Amino acid sequence: MGVIKTALELALERTENVKSDKSVIGQFEMKQKGKKIANSFLDENIDILAEIKKSASEQEQKDSLKQGIFDILITQIALPSGEDEKKRIEKVGQGLSAILENSKEKNEFAAMYKQLLQIISQYLQEAAHYEKAIRQQYAPKLRQKEEEISRRMGREVRIDPMQDPEFVAFYNQAFASLKSKYEPVVEQAKEEARRMFEGLNSSGSAGN
Numbered sequence: 001m002g003v004i005k006t007a008l009e010l011a012l013e014r015t016e017n018v019k020s021d022k023s024v025i026g027q028f029e030m031k032q033k034g035k036k037i038a039n040s041f042l043d044e045n046i047d048i049l050a051e052i053k054k055s056a057s058e059q060e061q062k063d064s065l066k067q068g069i070f071d072i073l074i075t076q077i078a079l080p081s082g083e084d085e086k087k088r089i090e091k092v093g094q095g096l097s098a099i100l101e102n103s104k105e106k107n108e109f110a111a112m113y114k115q116l117l118q119i120i121s122q123y124l125q126e127a128a129h130y131e132k133a134i135r136q137q138y139a140p141k142l143r144q145k146e147e148e149i150s151r152r153m154g155r156e157v158r159i160d161p162m163q164d165p166e167f168v169a170f171y172n173q174a175f176a177s178l179k180s181k182y183e184p185v186v187e188q189a190k191e192e193a194r195r196m197f198e199g200l201n202s203s204g205s206a207g208n
Contacts, residue, residue, distance in 0.1 A: 027064045030056065034068020041069075041095050042076070042088065048098045066099045070197050077116075077190050079123055079182055086120055093117070096193060105196050116189040123182045127175070134174050138167050 037051045048069065056062045076092045093113040100106045142159060149157045161167045 026061070030061050030064030031068035031071070034065040034070075035072045036068075037065065038069040038072035038095065042073075042091060045091075048095055052099075069095065069099055074190055074193060077186060077193070079179055079186060080120060083124070086117075086124060089120065090117060096197075100196065109193065109196055112189060112192050116186070119182065119185055123178075127178060130174060130178050131171075134171055135161060138170060142167065 033055055037046070037048060037055070040046045040051075041048050052062055052065050052069075056065050073092050073095050077089060080086045080089060093109075093116075097106055097109055097113070100109055138161065142161060142164065145164070146157055146159050149159070161171075
């Protein structure tokens with residue numbers, strides 16, 4: 001015969017399951033709150049550490065909050081389209097540094113991120129040269145199109161290059177080549193950041 005569990009044993013099992021469920025739900029809620037803190041930091045420049053202190057008292061809660069913050073901030077690291085996006089990436093670095101507790105990690109992260117920002121600046125400079133060269137190279141064909149349309153319309157017509165499908169395809173192909181040189185560096189920096197935050201990544205088992 002199988003072992004028959006007593007009512008007390010069954011009740012205790014249910015209690016443990018409820019505790020486990022509450023723990024998972026709590027971690028999930030803290031991660032979601034952390035994501036909101038990260039978005040507020042990016043948009044409104046709130047104090048991340050002050051928000052963590054205000055929102056959590058236990059270390060497990062703080063870890064889940066930081067995980068949520070990290071999950072949002074790490075996605076913001078990418079090749080920018082201009083200086084405004086570069087400034088946002090600089091701010092992301094400030095946020096990530098804030099949730100690193102170990103001073104050694106902070107220093108390591110700061111050095112790595114400084115190098116990343118220098119590479120991003122280099123990319124933006126090269127991208128500006130690329131765009132100028134692309135527009136110059138395509139200019140004769142664009143003028144030819146403008147002249148043909150102007151003759152048909154009976155009036156002078158100017159075409160925005162970014163509204164011309166042929167130019168956009170040419171532009172995207174050229175920039176894809178440029179980005180392929182820099183994107184691996186960005187991905188490597190993100191992997192380094194994840195490595196430094198490995199403790200945060202492993203805290204909690206709640207989903208995103």
